[in-house]
Structure formats: C-alpha cells, structure tokens
Amino acid sequence: MAWLVFDSASQQERVLVLPRSQPSDAAGLERWLQAARKAARLDHPALARAIEVDAHERWPYAAYARAGTTLAERLTREGEPAADVARWMTQALEGLAFAHEAGVAHRDLQLHLLCLGDTGQLQVMGLEVAMADAAEAASQGAGGNPSLQAQGHAAGRDVLALGLLAHHLLAAEPALGEPDTGRCMERLPPLGRDLIRLPWVIPRPVPEALRAIVNRATDRQERHRYHSARTLARALQGWLDNAAQGGDAHDVLLDRVRQVGALPASPGGAVRAARLASLERGHTSELADLALKDLALAFELLRQVNTAQVRGSQVAGNGPVLTVRRAIAMIGLDGLRHAAQGLRPWPGPLGEAAAAELSACILRVRRAARLAQALRPAGYDAEVVYLVTLMQNLGRLLVQYHFPEEAQQIRRLMQPAPGRDGAPDEPGMNEDVAAFAVLGVDIESMGAAVARHWGMDDAVLHMIRRIPLQTPVRHCDSDDDTLRTVASGANEAIDAMSWPARQAAAALDKVAQRYARVLHMTPRELHEAVQRAMQGEGDPAWIEEGGAPDAAAPAVESSGSAA
Numbered sequence: 001m002a003w004l005v006f007d008s009a010s011q012q013e014r015v016l017v018l019p020r021s022q023p024s025d026a027a028g029l030e031r032w033l034q035a036a037r038k039a040a041r042l043d044h045p046a047l048a049r050a051i052e053v054d055a056h057e058r059w060p061y062a063a064y065a066r067a068g069t070t071l072a073e074r075l076t077r078e079g080e081p082a083a084d085v086a087r088w089m090t091q092a093l094e095g096l097a098f099a100h101e102a103g104v105a106h107r108d109l110q111l112h113l114l115c116l117g118d119t120g121q122l123q124v125m126g127l128e129v130a131m132a133d134a135a136e137a138a139s140q141g142a143g144g145n146p147s148l149q150a151q152g153h154a155a156g157r158d159v160l161a162l163g164l165l166a167h168h169l170l171a172a173e174p175a176l177g178e179p180d181t182g183r184c185m186e187r188l189p190p191l192g193r194d195l196i197r198l199p200w201v202i203p204r205p206v207p208e209a210l211r212a213i214v215n216r217a218t219d220r221q222e223r224h225r226y227h228s229a230r231t232l233a234r235a236l237q238g239w240l241d242n243a244a245q246g247g248d249a250h251d252v253l254l255d256r257v258r259q260v261g262a263l264p265a266s267p268g269g270a271v272r273a274a275r276l277a278s279l280e281r282g283h284t285s286e287l288a289d290l291a292l293k294d295l296a297l298a299f300e301l302l303r304q305v306n307t308a309q310v311r312g313s314q315v316a317g318n319g320p321v322l323t324v325r326r327a328i329a330m331i332g333l334d335g336l337r338h339a340a341q342g343l344r345p346w347p348g349p350l351g352e353a354a355a356a357e358l359s360a361c362i363l364r365v366r367r368a369a370r371l372a373q374a375l376r377p378a379g380y381d382a383e384v385v386y387l388v389t390l391m392q393n394l395g396r397l398l399v400q401y402h403f404p405e406e407a408q409q410i411r412r413l414m415q416p417a418p419g420r421d422g423a424p425d426e427p428g429m430n431e432d433v434a435a436f437a438v439l440g441v442d443i444e445s446m447g448a449a450v451a452r453h454w455g456m457d458d459a460v461l462h463m464i465r466r467i468p469l470q471t472p473v474r475h476c477d478s479d480d481d482t483l484r485t486v487a488s489g490a491n492e493a494i495d496a497m498s499w500p501a502r503q504a505a506a507a508l509d510k511v512a513q514r515y516a517r518v519l520h521m522t523p524r525e526l527h528e529a530v531q532r533a534m535q536g537e538g539d540p541a542w543i544e545e546g547g548a549p550d551a552a553a554p555a556v557e558s559s560g561s562a563a
Contacts, residue, residue, distance in 0.1 A: 002112045002125070004066065013066035014051075017113065017126040022058050032060045032131065039104045039127035046095025048115060048123040064125050068118060071169065072111035078203040079172035082210050083243060086236045088114070089166050091122040093233035096158050100229055104128055105154035109161035110181060111168065159226050160185055163217025164196075170214065171202045189220050196220075209239050212429075212436035221417055221426060231409070231438075238440025256402045257450055262303070262394075263296035263401055264348035265340075266362065287336060288324040288383065295362055295390065295397070300339045301327040302387070306455035320456050323383050354404035361400045364494055365393040371533035372490035375519050375526075377482065389487040391464040395447025403439070410434045410443075430469075466491060473515050482518075489515040493530055 003016045023029040033053065040050040040062065052063040071088070074080070092114060096106065106113075108130035115123050132150075161181040168174045175196045178184040187194040196218040198211050206214075213235045219225050226232040241252075291297050305327040306320050321327055328336050347355035372389040373382045400407045413434035417426045428434070435443045448461050456464075463480045467473060467488040476482040489511065496507035508530065512523040521529075 002070075002110075007063075015064045015066055015115075015125060016061045017064065017129045018059060018061045019129055019131045020108070021131065023060065023131070028131075029055060029058060029060060032128075035104075035128040035132075036060065036062055039099070042099055042102055042104060042127070044095045044098045045121060046091045046123055047099060047127065048125040050127075060129075062126065062129050064115075067123070068115045070112045071114045071116060071122075071165070074116060075111065075169060075172070077172055080169045081204060082170065082206050083240065085166055085169045086210060086240050087120075088116065088122045088169075089162055090233050090236045090240065092124050092162060093159075093229040093236070095124050096155075096162070097229035097233060099127055100151070100155040100158070103151055105151065106130065106158050106161075107132070107154055108182060109158055109165060111165055111179075114165070155229065156225075156227060157185065159229050159232055160188075160218065162229075162232070163214060163226070166214050167196065167198060167218060170204070170206050170210075171199055172204075173199075175218065188218070190222065194220075207239075207243070209242070209436040209440055209442070210236075212433045213239060213440065216413070216429075216433075216437035223417065224413055224429070234406075235436075235438055235440045239436075240440070242441040242445070253398060253402055253446055254449060254453055257398070257453070260344055260348060261296065261342075262299045262450065263358075263397060264346045264350075265296050265343035266294045267346045267359075284325050284328050287328050287333070291324050291328065291336065291340075292383070292386070294340075294343075295365070296343050297340055298324055298387065298390070299394075300343065301331070301336070303454040304335070304339060305330050320460050322387055322460070323381070324387070325383060348401065350401070350404060354400075357404065357407065358397075358400050361393075361397060364498075365390060365397065367533045368393065368487075368490045368494040371493060371529055372486050374529045374533065375490055375521065376486050377519075380479075380482065380486070385483060385486055388463060388483045389490055391447070391451065391460075392466050392484075392487045392491055393447075394451060394464065395443040395445070398446055398450060399435075399439070399443055406438045409438045413437060463487075473518055476518055485515065485518050489519055490533075493526060494533070497530060497534070 001018045001020065003018070005014050005016055006012075007014045019032070023032050033055065036050070036053045040053050043049070048064050048067070050062040050064055052061075054061065054063075099105065104127055106124065106127055108126065109124070113124065113126045115125055117123065132154075164175050164181045164184055168179070174184070176184055176187055176194055178187070184196075186192060188196065197215050198206060213232075216224055216235075217226055217232060226235070291301060301324055302321065321330070331339070347358065350358060369386045369389040372385045376382070376385045399410075410431070414428040414431060416428050429437065432442045435441065439446075444465055447464065451461060451464060459480055463484045464487075465484070467485065469492075473485060473489075476485055492514070493508060493511045496511055497504050499507050505527075508527060509523045512521060512526040515521070
C-alpha cells in the first residue's frame, strides 16, 4: 500500500509505503525491519531513499519524500509514448539490478510505487516493504537472509512485474484487465494458463522492436522471459539507442568495430600473413584466392577501398568496390600485407566456447557462399556472388563476435520448446523477434550500419539484405536483384540444413519451390548443390571445381560499380 500523508513536524508531504498485511508476530516484524533498513542503505539514482523505517501499532512502514508524481497518477487513457516508457523502465531496471546484486528485492512493484521526478529521473519506492512469501521466509536462516535461490526467484518476479507495468503504460490498460501485478502473475505459467501480448490496436503506436521486448518480458514460456534486470535493461537501452539514431545500429557496435576490427583473423591467419609478406609479386586472382580464405581480411580490404578518402581519390563515380581482386589492384601488395598484419589474431577476446560458436558461424556462412556460386546464373562473377552472400551474413558474424552472450540468448529464444502433456512442440521466436528482444535492434540492421560505415551505398545496402521470408520470390528486375536473390536462396538453404535431419529435407524442398521461378532449379538439383557446398571445406574460397572464374565472363556488381 502507498499513502500520501502530511508530516506536521517537517510541514512536508510524505509517501508511506506499507506491506499488504501485518507481520504475524514480533519475530516477523523484526525480520521486516532488518530487511527494510538494509534496503534503505542502498544508494542509487533510481532507488528512492527511505527517510524513515519504523512500525506503528505493529504496522511496519517506510516513509519517502514526495519528490514527484507516480506513474499511476500520470497515466492517461492514451497511454504513454513508447520512448518515455522505455526510458523509465530502463531507469527502474538499473536501480533494481543494483539492488538485486546487493541481495535486495522489491516483490510488489506497482505503478503507484514508481515516482517520476521533475528532472525526468524515475525512482522505485518500497524496496523490501512487501512481505516475503512463505517459501522464501522458510528458506531464511537465523540471520534472516534469504537463500540464493529465493533471491533469484524474487528478482525474477521483479523483472516480470516491470514487463507487466510496461505493457500497462503502452496499452493504457493493464494486462488481462488486472492492475495488480501480483495477481496478474498468478495467471501466467507456470501457475496459470493465460497468454499476454500487447494488443495491436492501442492509442499510441508501438514500434515492432519495442513490442517484441515487452512481449518477451511477459512471455508464456518462462525460458523466453528475461531472467535478470540487466538483460532487460540492455535490450531497452539498445532500442533507445537505435531509435535515437534513426534506425542505425547503436554506437557500441561501431565503436568496437573501429577499435578491434569486424572479425579476428581466421585460424591460420598468421601463416597467411607471413606468406603474403614473403610474396614479391603475384597474379591478382591468386592473391584474392589467398585473401578470401580469411573473412576478416576480405572485409578489411573492402573497408579500406570503400572509405570516402580512397573512393574519392581512386574510384570516384564508379560506385562501391565489391571484389577483393579490385581491392588488391587498388591498394597493391604492400597494402594487402599491411591489412593482413593488422588483423587481430584468432580468436580475439573470445573464450573457448564463444570462439567455437564464431567458428561454426563462419563455417555456415562460407557454405552458403559456395552454394550461391553454384546457383548463380551464367555470366555472374563467382567472387561477387560469394562476397554478396557473405555480406548478407555480416550482421550475424558481427553479433556473434562482439556480443557472444547476446547471440547465445538469441539462439536459445529461436529453439522450439517441448510441448506439455504430449502437446506439439511450441515454436521458438524467429530471428528478428529474438534479436529485438535481446538487442533492441534486428541483426541485419547491425550489419547494414557497419556496411554504411564502410562506404557502401543504398544499392549495396539493399542487395545485402535477405529477401524476407514472407515476401514471394517471382522475378528479378536488375542485376542487383539477381545477386540479392541468389544470395538469399543460398542462405535460406543452409539455414534449412540446421533443422533436425527428419525436417531438413522438407525445409530444403520449400526453399527450392520458393526460388524455382528465378533460379530455375528442381528440389533434387538444390539438394545435390547443398551436399557439394557442405563437403567443400578445403576448397579455395571462390574457386569452383573447374578452376578460377572465366576471365572473359562479365563481372556483375552493383549498378555502376567497378569489378
């Protein structure tokens, strides 16, 4: 409970926050006082400081200064703007994360306990005021401290409660029509069977990414929900950063790419760098073959030749460079050596498990690139097709390298969950929704932001975005469309192979049917091409079984670009 009162001694308004019921005995009251006084000692901008913790006629209370308006007072029938809700919830979550790490929880978050000051800083009132539930009280030792399991349970309820409050603020109506978050949580699994999703028709629009974050916070599957205040705060802050930049990926990724590069040199990179350093001269195609064995080096070469300075002085008006052959011809052997020697050794800052995941991701990307070469129509340069397919995976590679923990969360959210009591498996989230829920942005926009930073124009940015799964594939109007389509089909085919064996064949057939009109292939031909791509790990990066690309064949790049 929260009461607005007037303190005659100080001649100021106060807010008294009380538990819903009195402690059952003197020992229970003493435990409450100890916990509340411990919470009152925490110092964080997002935590309201209790100015008095005491009891009156066996009713314990915490008194707070009246420092603004509560969100319950502020909420209108139109709801609140999405950016404001995300900012307030992020502030509250940062304070709660600080409290959780100190072993303190709230246990009864409500809109009337979130106070917004004149400066726009939100503060949480009522830490440890709610009485611990029976299971938590039973787990407390002689010192009154809850067990780690009980602390984790209470912290998880706080995060779920804030998800419900964000839902309420955005929709202007409480989830399930129940304004009491405690009662609402009892209706969600595992205790209940209700499903909570933000309505599509609400007074104010909610961006898709923020919708995914809020829906994940209250997801019916416990494993899909946020398990700590910090993970939800990071997702909301990521969305805020992205929205503030007009849709580009947030600054954190770009800063990391500037500092340590897009990717570390692939295993064996030191040997390749030494070999390049020892070369006196070589055919450009041979050097490109060597460079393309290392994705990090290939991306670094494209970055160097597509910067504003290089493009302005050497290829002005010709569009972005999309082949390593052309990049090497522009920067020369010395430039190639310098790029190779400047790469960070494998695996960079990654631990063993994260390095294994990045290696597996690179393997899938290379398989897709080889498959795209096999599927390309006659007349299209093999290396261009290879690199466009790589670039369609740039965001996935970057996230796996620079945000390995978040990448793991995304994969976990995409996995189906076993159904209960013999029911069918519950599907996981698709990649975009999972990325929104974890990072606050979609993965492709991360890659597009870096590609733009490297100097790629709008035509290339369009080409390196996969065709959405819900978009029919009927025809290609330009060379750029053809390159995009070939790369998309190859990537979807390799994704299909990640399904369980009994489902992979059917998924691959669907890919063949989806691209049949454009790529002119049968399901059997696609199956055979995929098998060859999966078995070609030792092949040079863009040289097919028949040798290097035909020198007489036209090299097709983005409209107006140089091969």
